[in-house]
Amino acid sequence: MPTDLPRQSPALRRVVAARAQGKCEYCQTPEQFATQSYSLDHILPRAAGGATILENLAWACLGCNAYKHIQTHAVDPVTYERIALYHPRRQTWGEHFTWNAEGTHLIGKTACGRATVDALRLNRSGLINLRRVLVAAKLFLLGDS
Numbered sequence: 001m002p003t004d005l006p007r008q009s010p011a012l013r014r015v016v017a018a019r020a021q022g023k024c025e026y027c028q029t030p031e032q033f034a035t036q037s038y039s040l041d042h043i044l045p046r047a048a049g050g051a052t053i054l055e056n057l058a059w060a061c062l063g064c065n066a067y068k069h070i071q072t073h074a075v076d077p078v079t080y081e082r083i084a085l086y087h088p089r090r091q092t093w094g095e096h097f098t099w100n101a102e103g104t105h106l107i108g109k110t111a112c113g114r115a116t117v118d119a120l121r122l123n124r125s126g127l128i129n130l131r132r133v134l135v136a137a138k139l140f141l142l143g144d145s
């Protein structure tokens with residue numbers, strides 16, 4: 001079992017943020033436009049035995065981190081199956097999510113994507129408004145991260 005790294009290590013935060021290119025690994029919002037600092041998300045929550053190691057950490061905005069909390073699974077709103085949430089280290093964002101034509105709403109492409117959009121509320125009104133402004137200002141690049 002890998003040894004936990006110090007959770008509050010500034011170096012660890014820098015490494016995880018750089019790996020995520022400064023964006024929330026769930027909603028894709030660039031931290032430079034957030035009003036609050038991003039944090040380390042334990043993909044498998046510490047409460048469930050998740051270690052503080054690079055392979056179990058994601059860079060997440062406060063909203064995504066708070067809605068995810070200790071969840072690891074959620075219900076797909078289409079099939080009503082309980083599905084594992086998106087795992088930023090083991091899965092590719094673009095395989096599970098896409099943008100609507102305006103770039104304001106995230107759409108789940110798979111059961112995992114749909115369950116994650118719902119559970120983490122990836123289309124929160126504040127995010128939609130921010131995306132609208134960033135798209136209009138050409139500061140938000142849509143893509144398959």
Ligand SMILES: [Zn+2]
Nearest residue numbers: 024027061064
């Ligand atoms: Zn987020």
